Amino acid sequence: MKPFCFADGQIIPTEKASIHPMDLGFIRGYGIFDFFRTVNFQPLFLDSYLDRFFASAEKTFLPLDYTRAELKAVIQDLIEKNHLKDGGIRMVLSGGISQNHFSPAKGKLFIFAESLIFPAQEKYEKGIKLLSLEYVRPIADIKTTNYALSVWDSMRWKDAGAEDVLYHMNGIISESSRSNFFIVKDGTISTPDTHVLMGITRKHVIELAGEVQIRPISLQEALNADEAFITSTTKVLLPVTQIDEHEIGTGKPGPVSLDLLEKFRKLEKELCY
Template sequence: MKPFCFADGQIINTENATIHPMDLGLIRGYGIFDFFRSVNYKPLFLEHYLDRFIASAEKTFLPLPYSRVELKQIIQELTDKNDMEQGGFRMVLSGGLSENHFSPAEGKLFIFAESLLFPSEEKYSKGIKLLGLDYVRPIADIKTTNYALSVWDSMRWKKEGAEDVLYHHKGLISESSRSNFFIVKDGVLITPEKDILLGITRKHVLQLAEKVEIRDVTWEEALQADEAFISSTTKILLPVTKIDDHTIGNGKPGPVTLDILNKFKVLEKENSL
């Protein structure tokens, strides 16, 4: 964590940031957040992340007492104060202090600056394993702070040498706990269309691919895919070479995956100048 954050309407020392213990964010797990990276002192794809954060606040009935311009000014000040050449910004809006301890109220906005570590090079070169989990994330199009099930289930991942889970229900795949999911079949990039968070990295990946289908993806399709990968802000693209005990394709990161990864790195460089 970097030394300065935004809380209580001002830039303060991060160690002094506090939240009331009766805030809905704690007693009900109700709140929203978003996370974006800073590259060469420039927040990457900031407008897209602000679009999603502002929309999430509206959809969850949480007042956001700052305009887009004000949020950008705060982020710029935090960039300067923390010397944020590289790293991540985490915006959190809590559920607030509710009179009935249940209904959404006026919450508290935090913006934290963080150091960021990418997955190891080995994971990019060899791929990762996902474990199937029968689950659909509630209000999946909103980036809420409710990760209780996946945090609890993460102890299982560690025991089985997996990177994350792959949510599925009634034979259809949705997403991973913190990432969007893609498969490649016969050169076509395919990704689920519903019960998912509309990831910002996902958005750009779809623009970089040559042939795309956005539709339902079955569990069996995923197992029979030529390639698979997940995408997120903190991973970019991670090849998936195993789902449960089933090997995907030839068990190695595929050419379509690696091509999109390389194109995304170019896009990132262009947007950080």
């Protein structure tokens, strides 16, 4: 965590940020957040992240008493004060202090600046393992702060040498716990269409790919894919070479995945350098 954050309507030392113990964000795990990267002191895809943050606030009935211009100004101030060349910005809106300790109320907005550690280069070169899990994330189109299941279950991943999980229900895949999921079969790229967060990295990967099928994908299809990969803000694009004990394709990152990763890196440079 970097030295300065935004809380109580102003930029303050991060160590002084606080939340009321009866806030729904604390006692019920109810709140929203979003997270984006800074590249060369520039917030990457900021408008898209703000679009999602405002939409999440509206869908969760949480008042957000700041304009887009005001949030952009705060974010720029935080980048400068924290000298955040390549890092992350986390926006959090809590559920508020509710009279009945249950219904959404007026929450508290925090914006934090963070250091960012990417996955090891070896994971991009060799690919990662996912563990299948029968589950659908609640209100999946909203980026809520409720990660209780995945935080608890993450100890299982570590024991199994996995990077993350792959959610599915009735044989149909949705997403990973913090990433979107794609498969490649016979050169065609596909990604799930329902019970998923509309990821910003997902959006730009789809644009870079040119043609992607957005449709239901079965777990069996994923196991039989030529390639698979996940996308997220912090991982960008990570090849998936194993699901449970099943090897995907050749067991190595495929050409389509690696080409898209290279195109995304070029896009970053075009936008931020």
